[in-house]
Amino acid sequence: MPFSPKRIAVFGASGAIGSAFVHECLDRYDTADMFCFARSPERIPVHERVESHAFLLEDTEGFNASADAIKAAGGLDLIFVATGQLHSDTSKPEKTIRSLTAAGMEETFHTNTILPSLIMKHFLPLLPKHKKAVFAAISARVGSISDNYLGGWYSYRASKAALNMLIRCAAIEMQRTHQSSVIIGMHPGTVDSSLSKPFQRGMPEGQLMQPEKSAAMLLDVISEVDQSQTGKCLAYDGTEIAP
Ligand SMILES: NC(=O)c1ccc[n+]([C@@H]2O[C@H](COP(=O)([O-])OP(=O)(O)OC[C@H]3O[C@@H](n4cnc5c(N)ncnc54)[C@H](OP(=O)(O)O)[C@@H]3O)[C@@H](O)[C@H]2O)c1
Numbered sequence: 361m362p363f364s365p366k367r368i369a370v371f372g373a374s375g376a377i378g379s380a381f382v383h384e385c386l387d388r389y390d391t392a393d394m395f396c397f398a399r400s401p402e403r404i405p406v407h408e409r410v411e412s413h414a415f416l417l418e419d420t421e422g423f424n425a426s427a428d429a430i431k432a433a434g435g436l437d438l439i440f441v442a443t444g445q446l447h448s449d450t451s452k453p454e455k456t457i458r459s460l461t462a463a464g465m466e467e468t469f470h471t472n473t474i475l476p477s478l479i480m481k482h483f484l485p486l487l488p489k490h491k492k493a494v495f496a497a498i499s500a501r502v503g504s505i506s507d508n509y510l511g512g513w514y515s516y517r518a519s520k521a522a523l524n525m526l527i528r529c530a531a532i533e534m535q536r537t538h539q540s541s542v543i544i545g546m547h548p549g550t551v552d553s554s555l556s557k558p559f560q561r562g563m564p565e566g567q568l569m570q571p572e573k574s575a576a577m578l579l580d581v582i583s584e585v586d587q588s589q590t591g592k593c594l595a596y597d598g599t600e601i602a603p
Pocket residue numbers: 371372373374375376377378398399400403415416417442443444445446470471475498499500501547548549550551552553554555556
């Protein structure tokens with residue numbers, strides 16, 4: 361039976377891929393209700409089936425309250441995490457180990473590793489126990505240790521590798537109680553967004569994907585994914601990325 365989620369949560373719904381994913385879900389699942397989270401909620405797509413929530417990493421009580429309310433109203437069958445950071449006003453991806461700073465590493469790990477882990481903690485229990493449900497968090501191909509031939513981007517690579525490990529741990533634990541749930545990391549391709557903007561120069565023609573295309577392909581993969589793939593990191597074309 362095709363996967364047809366009825367209650368979908370999207371974290372980072374203000375971002376390029378996150379907001380494109382919201383639109384794709386609204387188009388594809390015409391009765392689904394969406395619960396969209398962003399630290400800048402005014403940038404969440406507006407729609408009658410979208411409920412907007414503000415969230416902050418530091419606000420665990422806010423997480424609790426939102427999770428409780430959504431649980432009481434019927435839980436979730438798809439959770440998509442599209443938050444992430446490669447650079448900010450205060451940190452840049454390191455070309456050399458000489459550029460590493462504790463503050464830069466902490467900021468990157470907070471957004472790319474700790475935030476998705478807390479989302480897993482509070483929201484995985486909202487998935488149903490006996491029918492297909494999916495938790496997918498956007499990771500990145502550069503988080504693969506075996507695929508790292510270029511080096512650099514120390515904090516970003518390490519934060520995504522750690523995220524992949526946390527996803528694997530959660531997948532193993534969820535298998536004990538939620539045999540039909542699938543927990544995966546995903547690589548979205550190289551996508552045109554504020555995150556990739558400073559690094560787009562010199563890219564081969566045709567390699568940069570628009571967020572709408574990436575979101576549609578990610579949702580295709582989510583629709584087809586099954587239990588045998590839980591704990592893995594899958595690319596937008598469905599191929600597995602080696603840890
Ligand atoms: N673009 C690519 O080529 C590419 C490639 C591989 C992986 N990825 C991954 O794809 C995901 C989405 O990236 P994108 O390209 O769509 O970038 P984006 O447009 O910059 O979106 C990033 C999202 O993360 C949110 N965010 C960042 N820091 C946050 C924090 N501390 N607390 C809460 N929310 C925070 C942003 O919120 P605000 O709107 O409030 O800033 C925004 O919603 C990221 O995990 C990224 O690592 C992207």
